[in-house]
Amino acid sequence: MTGGIETVFVGCIVHSKSLTELEVIENGLLGLTAEGKVAFLQNLVGNRGDLCDETLQNASQTFGFDISVVQKLTATQFLLPGFVSHLWASLLLDNVLTCAPPNEQIDTHIHAPQYVFTGTGCDLPLLQWLEKYTFPREQAFSDPTYAQSAYQRAVTRTLRNGTTTAAYYATIHSEATKILATICAETGQRAFIGKVCMDRNSPSTYIESTEDSLKTTNEVADFISQLSTKGRVKPIITPRFAASCTSELMHGLANIAKKRDLPIQTHLSESHAEIEMVEKLHPECSSYTAVYADHGLLTNKTVLAHCVHLSPSERKLVYDANAGVAHCPNSNFSILSGVCNVRRLLQEGIKVGLGTDVAGGYSASMMDAMRQAVIASKVTFMNSRDASKDGRKPWQPLNLGEVLYLATLGGAKVLGVDGVVGNFEVGKEFDAVLVDLKPGDGRCVDVFGHDGIMDSIEKFVYNGDDRNIAKVWVGGRQVL
Numbered sequence: 001m002t003g004g005i006e007t008v009f010v011g012c013i014v015h016s017k018s019l020t021e022l023e024v025i026e027n028g029l030l031g032l033t034a035e036g037k038v039a040f041l042q043n044l045v046g047n048r049g050d051l052c053d054e055t056l057q058n059a060s061q062t063f064g065f066d067i068s069v070v071q072k073l074t075a076t077q078f079l080l081p082g083f084v085s086h087l088w089a090s091l092l093l094d095n096v097l098t099c100a101p102p103n104e105q106i107d108t109h110i111h112a113p114q115y116v117f118t119g120t121g122c123d124l125p126l127l128q129w130l131e132k133y134t135f136p137r138e139q140a141f142s143d144p145t146y147a148q149s150a151y152q153r154a155v156t157r158t159l160r161n162g163t164t165t166a167a168y169y170a171t172i173h174s175e176a177t178k179i180l181a182t183i184c185a186e187t188g189q190r191a192f193i194g195k196v197c198m199d200r201n202s203p204s205t206y207i208e209s210t211e212d213s214l215k216t217t218n219e220v221a222d223f224i225s226q227l228s229t230k231g232r233v234k235p236i237i238t239p240r241f242a243a244s245c246t247s248e249l250m251h252g253l254a255n256i257a258k259k260r261d262l263p264i265q266t267h268l269s270e271s272h273a274e275i276e277m278v279e280k281l282h283p284e285c286s287s288y289t290a291v292y293a294d295h296g297l298l299t300n301k302t303v304l305a306h307c308v309h310l311s312p313s314e315r316k317l318v319y320d321a322n323a324g325v326a327h328c329p330n331s332n333f334s335i336l337s338g339v340c341n342v343r344r345l346l347q348e349g350i351k352v353g354l355g356t357d358v359a360g361g362y363s364a365s366m367m368d369a370m371r372q373a374v375i376a377s378k379v380t381f382m383n384s385r386d387a388s389k390d391g392r393k394p395w396q397p398l399n400l401g402e403v404l405y406l407a408t409l410g411g412a413k414v415l416g417v418d419g420v421v422g423n424f425e426v427g428k429e430f431d432a433v434l435v436d437l438k439p440g441d442g443r444c445v446d447v448f449g450h451d452g453i454m455d456s457i458e459k460f461v462y463n464g465d466d467r468n469i470a471k472v473w474v475g476g477r478q479v480l
């Protein structure tokens, strides 16, 4: 008799309750319902190695599960969707050779068609990069056969890297966009799928009419909505950016988003040249951010990629709308856009998640996004050290717990799914990654006896790769 509990993980469980609150349960008990939701999360008293059969028997009676559904994590493994703060750095484990945290990761900004040129073309700034590399590559997705093969590889790669939720930009092609949605549905990845909209300032061979853009946006949304994914694959309205969308298109897309109650994703304030271009196109608007606000595109369901150079009044507009920011540090460095001050966004109460921004970013890994977010925040810190001369405080770099939060619960908030995923709160769906730090296969993480849990997690974030990801679950279903 399982009492509806299908799986119980026993072992070290780590998750983020907020930006500053991380919980490590050394002897944790995490029960999953048959629907893949967290039924209970408990701390069994004692140290990790101490768990005895009697404790487990007692727990099985208290929580009504059969012992046969128990999956014991080894002494070297743990589960985590969020990360531990320095509070836990003194927690030492014996013989830590492997660590296995289920750690869901949410990529709030990724261009699926650009996966095909990831790691190349990082020699140009945004507007030239779009023209030389991006638009020609995206144009190829008019061919559904090519799209099928490329998108399959992109989704497989992100899943392998532990991305359980992704907010994808596709291309302007509706057939290919439907293919991407179908692949996500079939592989089980939670995803927001955006048919890209662009009706101006684009190549003559890669552009659509305003009418077609609106029509196909509705058509793709209809298609995605009828996929049987338990709501895990959803449409997202995707005006590429203000420079490539006419006012008519932006207003039309805002209407669709409102009518269908859909989220919106777009780019904002990424590079200086882009900002100048948008400001020239919209002298009637007080800022780049105001362009979106004035066209009805700045809502509490809007995901704004980059936001590197926002002015104080623009940040206020974003905050007041309760829109979220997809921070894409790799891309901001790679295509020379600038360094986004994430600490300031967080201090001002703006929702922030992380994005790989493939292929402006050269890596499809959220581990890389975390590393680069720390580095970007350190650059911001170093550039602000003189601030104390004016009585201001320098911007503190992000710590490990904070970037882990951004990669999980922070991203879930940006995408409006924090009631469903983001950590192991009871009632949420179990989206998780099993990390394994055991040596072998040329793996890059070496854990020693003196390493505690925090050291292991830190080593994973800084040196880990997909060889350290043993399993991935979405909604309780093992998808890898």
Ligand SMILES: O=c1[nH]c(=O)c2nc[nH]c2[nH]1
Binding pocket: 111, 126, 130, 134, 240, 241, 267, 270, 331, 357, 360
């Ligand atoms: O990083 C970016 N990638 C893109 O594809 C894009 N399009 C507009 N603005 C963009 N920025």
